[in-house]
Amino acid sequence: MAPSKFKKPPQTPPLFVHTPDSLVKDTERFIEESKNLQDQIVRDVKPGSVEFKNVLLPFAQDDNKMSLESHIIGFYQAVSTDAKLRDASTEAEKKMDDFAIESSMREDIFKLVDETFKKQKNDESLDAESRRLLEKDHKGYIRMGLGIPAGPDRDRFKAIKKRLSELSITFQKNLNEESGGLWFTPQELDGVPQDVLSGLKQGEKGTENEGKLFLTFKYPDLFPTQKYCKNAEVRHKVFIASENKCNDNIELFKEAIVLRDEAARLLGYPDHATFRIEDKMAKTPKTVNDFLGDLRKRLAPGGLKEIEELKKLKKSETGKADNYFLWDHRFYDTLMLERDYQLDQQKIAEYFPLSTSIEGMLNIFEHLFGLVFVKLEGEDRDAISESKRGEDIVWHPDVQVFSVWDDEGEGNGFVGYLYLDLHPRDGKYGHAANFNLQPGFINENGTRRYPATALVCNFSKPTPKKPSLLKHDEVVTLFHELGHGIHDLVSKTIYSRFHGTSTVRDFVEAPSQMLENWCWTPSQLKSLSKHWSYLTPEYTQAWKEASKEGESQPPETMPEELINSIVNTRHINDALFNLRQLHFGIFDMTVHTPSSHSAVESLDASSTYNRLRHEISKIDGPEALGEGYDWGHGQATFGHLIGGYDAGYYGYLSSQVYSADMFYSVFRKDPMDGKEGRRYRHTVLERGGSRDEMGILTEFLGREPKAEAFYRELGLSE
Template structure:
């Protein structure tokens, strides 16, 4: 990672919006787009319509609009100001409503359709423009313009608008969810001190005096489920977390009913058929067969893993007739410690957040020919259009990097990368990559550079220690950074194909492939650095804390510790994948009912919990006499409302592609810069600008195969 600062050719975006300006800017963008649509309809006729006058202007308008619209919608995930978050949500709703209106304009569809029919004879069109025209035309048909005008089409439009509203409300409830439980320090026995020490304390003279507030945010929830020795407390926390956001239960049900109705209006047998026809899988049958086959292959392994975990539970508690959902993270962690000598706490001491990030960026530099320069202090003022460095970030904790090509790749500017890594109230609660501004070719032929943000929730540093990552958090960070790199190095003509704008059952593959670097001994070593070496202050802190004058540990991770990580890569893998299979199967089940009445009658919570028990084989509260309505996990499942509907299987099917790419090309030498650059140019650069199967076959020099995936899982 370089430190030499040079001014990028494009200023970074500004984050100076107010609640008022968010709405005003949105209204301006919508008015500009609408004026363009009316102008084209007035000036172009079906007879003279072609790509350049009937479709290209909208793509260019899309490009320009996306420079502002992504950021306008981004505030709801990151702003500390509730008014700004509310305005961002409201603005997104306005944009969604407008997008629905625009994509249902028959007058424009007729022009695009005419242009599409003529383009076969137009030799001047490049492949990406042809793809754009084809996708745009198909988009209008998928938005109901194949339905004759009248009550049916009006109903379809109303469904689309309501679905957009449901999605926004559902996600907002998840982002702003602030529930938790008051627990005594005794109840939290076993939970790491750095977690317990960070919990809010109850006020004196109130019923919560002497207790601690445990939230459902990941940095509180996961360590509690992994380390809390009291099974009743784990059960209480697990069940409470499955019951958060109760308002989302109705929203989820309404969404699957409306999706089904909408798909049937378009002439599809169900929503899954409608969603999957454009993806790599093409049909629900392909997906169902894949999930069914995987389930058959994984089930015996899952049962075997449960038997071993039950033995461990019996050794600990003296009884183990049942193995509960809230047992799993605890005994999984215990097994890793006892049988594999995996010392999570000791491992995390070698992954301080900041040096882990530097290590990861170094890997990407070497592999893809990139150069990351952190922008701090006065350099922020120098590149900000307002001259104020604070204006180029949305929160003071955010880090900004200018990304350049190295000399071998031409030395040009690539884009901006932002890292927002710690939890805050009102902030998006998982780990994700958000595109802030896509890259594309501008009308004058010059390139517009992308900006992308990683939003994560890792624990904050304390005065005595930096933020330390568990190994699974290192994998998460590397995965999300993989999406960020995809977003940065993509080179497409149009913003709509930029970066991670691929089909949903391919989008995870590039990031999943990069996770393999976190399981390679040489890479783990290069990523690691014991926190006591970071600064003289930390060295002193370590020595002050060390018991009996123990010596300072080695600076990079010792081989025996690395070995203990590698040995655990596939421990309880079947159970992990069965959990993913539960999500994927549930998603397909609710989106391919036999009839509309079936989805209306569906008891969603019962279906979710029954399926989980059937597939994951873990016991739930139903084993303690509760009925299947003890929790509603679907109400906390943002993916199925936010774009992964009838698409969650993509996490598993992308793994097929990612395993194939890694084993075929990188396994023998993960740091092969020549292959890294070939991967950058063949796969990442293309974004969604060509058929994803073509991209994959070009990189592999053959059709993809499932063999590496099953071998990796020990199933072949």
């Protein structure tokens, strides 16, 4: 039961009771309402009488209202078990995107916005967030082609934008619904943890797969196999097959990069990257390429040195090591950590049951940011549901819901709703991500609308004999995504446009990356840990049945030697990890900065992807066996580059500059300093994208950000 003072939130949670028909009808309804508003403003507001309050404000308030439905309608395609509902969600999202494109290319509206911008861009009577909205909206119309003279070129630009929307939606749908895998005998999967094997589908009797196990390409199956399977041929086969899943996306990716380049040139930009980066913190592709090039130069010697050490380990195991392959890396990296640094990932995972890890993380956020998380179950769900049916406030029975509140020091006010959807399902989004379900904003009557946010992850499911257990890297992933969720929850903006993580792409990862540091701090690791055998009497009994005779029950919290093994290995093979990130970032910039349009048309994206991977990471792929570079199509599984990180993947690396600076300057001395945590909440997280991100950082740090901490952390200081 929820504590009495937190029983009744002032806002009911959204209901997830849509049908395929209702999704499409609801979408058509609010699109029609929005179009009628646009037509009314064009009809009623005459040139010379334009003001922010009669042009931009009604549109912003309409965006606020639409977002309460549109985000959820588009969300179903990532989480629903009903294929028809997913398809309807996809169809609805296409309708929404088409309408957004039509709206942002209406010249009659742009004329009103342009006049308002010229009249009020420096108007001090407008609050800072409204001036930012005016500036962003005005620039948005120009970037949507209204600087192109009316005629064939503008029509072509509009057609490109619509096709790019279709490509993005279809590409992600293919990834979500990917269901491939390979059959192996248990002997072939020797070394893969039993927890993984026990969850695999078994071949039916009387079929060719009788006695075999079906290994999918989902992360909970794929990564443990790459890390622990002793059979190199199996790892090789799984790696290549995974790189060739979703091959329908190969042509979609190629078409997208060609169309992006054409659209950028129609707008007068030399390439797509110049267009995309102009409004980000980096401003120019040169700044990005200089950063990536400098980092590559600094990391390359360390990467080669790490490969040589890993080759020695491979040779000690196999007797030969002429090559160090991509399908070798996770296995020997894991083996090195276990053998040379006593990092026992299986033993560590026993101390990170998913349920207690979440509880521990939420406790950290409560202390740092002045929050209270109240889990809603049973009659508490019924009580706050508008339908009085608690099952209506979730989209799947596995989903957990929390009402989130300010603590007493922050005023006991309501903050919003947090949802956790943590286990894999057919048709579900296959990675880990935070999705905004409903943004926060100021209602027209001056009251606050509270946000709802969801974490969608793919951690292994619990069994009667053992709970879901997290490897340490999964703990980091969960903490990172929760960081995005907290950003989404505590944001307080006037307009939904700037809510939460709606910042520029090369800043958005910084807050979550900074919070990852808590997963490498001994005191926090201790507080997060609890051995699974202490969770319930049933699990205690299961542990006893599985343990050796006379074996003592492990300590309830993680012992110091295990904690030290985690902390001491943070930067082992770090150069190779960051070179992998550089490969993604440099590939992204390469395909989005072609020397000419014909160059991108003739570009072989698959060969480019694999060639760059070899050149940057120095780890061998099948090309080292004489197979050339066209052996896999990793870009066809690279959802980031189709889903919003195009010419922006560098942000994962560049934002680490900001995250390292914030942590080392403010939190390293005392990561649980609640005073600084609240200052961070109010100065950085609360503002979302409502202010210039560099200005926010500078205010928080008391100076402009520096790269010293980032390079020092990587051991690359000059």
